[in-house]
Amino acid sequence: MQPDTTTRSDLVQDKHEVLSHVFGFDQFKPGQEPVIDTLLSGEDVLAVMPTGAGKSLCFQLPALMRGGLTVVVSPLIALMENQVALLESFGVRAGMIHSGRPRADNVADWRAVAAGEVNLVYMSPERMVTPRMIEALQALPLSMIVIDEAHCISQWGHDFRKEYIRLAELKSLFPSAQVAAFTATADDATRQDMVSRIFHGAAKVFVQGFDRPNIAIKVEEKKQAEKRLATLVRARTGQQGIVYCLSRKGTEAAADMLAREGHNAIAYHAGMADEERTVRLNRFLTEDDLVVCATIAFGMGIDKPDIRYVIHMNLPASLETYYQEIGRAGRDGNPAEAILFYGYNDLRLRRTMIDESGAPEDVKRVERRRLDTLATYCEAVTCRRNMLLSYFGELQDVPCGNCDICDVPPLMADGTAAARAALEAIIATGEVYGQSHIINILRGSQSEKVCTAGHDKLSSHGQGRQYTDKQWRRMFRQMLAQNILAPAGEFGSLVLTARGQQVLAGAAAVSFRQDALGQDKKEKSPAKKLAEGQVDAKLLTLLKQKRLDLAREKQCPAYVIFSDRTLIDMADKKPSDIEAFSQLFGVGDKKIEAYAETFLSVITEHQAGT
Ligand code: ADP
Ligand code: MG
Secondary structure, three states, rough: OOOOOOOOOOOOOOOOHHHHHHHOOOOOOOOOHHHHHHOOOOOOOEEEOOOOOHHHHHHHHHHHOOOOEEEEEEHHHHHHHHHHHHHEEEEEEEEOOOOOHHHHHHHHHHHHHHHOOOOEEOOOOHHHHHHHHHHHOOOOOOEEEEEOOOEEEOOOOOOOOHHHHHHHHHHOOOOEEEEEEEEEEOOHHHHHHHHHHHOOOOOOOEEEOOOOOEEEEEEOOOOOOOHHHHHHHHHHOOOOOEEEEOOHHHHHHHHHHHHHHHOOOEEEOOOHHHHHHHHHHHHHHHHHEEEEEEEOOOOOOOOOOOOOEEEEEEOOOOOOHHHHOOOOOOOOOEEEEEEEEEEEHHHHHHHHHHHOOOOOHHHHHHHOOOOHHHHHOOOOOOOOOHHHHHOOOOOOOOHHHHHHHHOOOOEEEEEEHHHHHHHHHHHHHOOOHHHHOOOOOOOOOOOOOHHHHHHHOOOOOOOOOOEEEEEEEEHHHHHHOOOEEEEEEEOOOEEEEHHHHHHHOOOOOOOEHHHHHHOOOOOOOOOHHHHOOOHHHOOOOOOHHHHHHHHHHHHOOOHHOOHHHHHHHHHOOOOOOHHHOOOOOOOHHHHHHHHHHHHHHHHHHHHHOO
């Protein structure tokens, strides 16, 4: 049975003609043509191409040119609807069968398929593999089966879906149909797993084009994440963005906060009712200033070209997921931004999630390695894009010039002595303690926990006094990232790796980012600056007045709010944002939360006045 629609094309028709007449494009995007040629020649294909590369066209065009029926298996209803609607806008009729629509619609579409009236039909994986569907399809001139978002078939893939597993049988069930699989996940283990599952080892594999030079990449140390998010979004008011959060609660908290700040913001996660999600997805697709705060699955395969930024409130699971997620920004090629908040707690949480995942040990091992790679990326000291691209097999020597590291290369400093002191303390206490306790020992704490354990008697006790708690935390993070230390067990005990042993033995050196080691010891003390008249005295008076107001209001002594030394430091440094504020003497998270905004506005007003 030959399809007979206006869009049916004769085999003799040129692919360029179809490209321009049906899709309205004058040329192929990089990487599309070889995939299309291979499919037209009848071979099976696995194409690994980044988000936005135009994978759909790679199978839609051959499907139209070759005639017969092409079944596209797609994991998300929203994705199917998006694609079918787009095809219809090109004048191509396509069918769709999934559980999210009325039975009558499914039946109507199936009739059209059976009658050969459509070349392309989209289906959910669970529909595709029912015995009834298989039998029905076996009676039709099935020319191609496409598996979109094919990484879902692999346990190594980050979106593993058990409904996808049975797709492995398609090759045997439909021996004469061509099979094509598409994904944006480039990771090698996943790729090999896909080839062996879907194609039983035989397929032509294309991997290409992972660079997205228009996305400016930035990783920030996570601090006061919500406030920082507010600041970032405020500076991007009216732009469309995605904010990724780890938990459903996180998405809601972020969306509420942004809405309160006056932005058009919504949450999106799998815990919402289907109808609600459809409504929100439609808003996302149609409104051009919407900020969506979503859990990770959001956005997979969706074609929305003008997302200007992607912010990660939490650490993703791996570089692959991260790259997929940031790849949703700037698909139109215009400048876009990706900002990731990187914090030690998130790193630890991710590790716990892996430990408790119940996955087989070998899967856990791969997951841990991936997480380590991501941590290393976050602590990178050379061009981030190059590191990403080399991870995906695309080597590039020249720094990209569009990431935070290229903007401001971190200065490195030798930290071997500090690292060895820390490693000694860890060994001496039996590798069973977490970071906080070790830092307490290094900083010479006389706390009960330290003394009862006799850790005040250790030779490393007090050996790291010259560094603040914050500085030590950063050094520990970098030691984790540099694979000198590894976390073990559920309580985050730190143990030495092989490399850590080398450092301890004096056989390897360690460098840290200089900003981690800090130069504040060399800086003049605030009191000295004040005495030398270097501090803005007028501002200091205003700050003291504000402190007094607050103290009266809270009925507490003024120094409980901030010490004089902090206020002097404040008047001296005049921080203009939370980030700078947090660097002040005596300012921790609690103080930031309680007072940063109040005091920042005093400074801003004063600055505006002078
Ligand atoms: P992917 O599945 O690889 O993430 P899509 O198939 O959704 O990407 O395509 C991304 C966008 O690129 C779509 O808007 C699509 O219409 C567009 N596109 C695809 N091929 C071309 C082409 N040859 N020229 C211009 N735009 C194209
Ligand atoms: Mg796609």
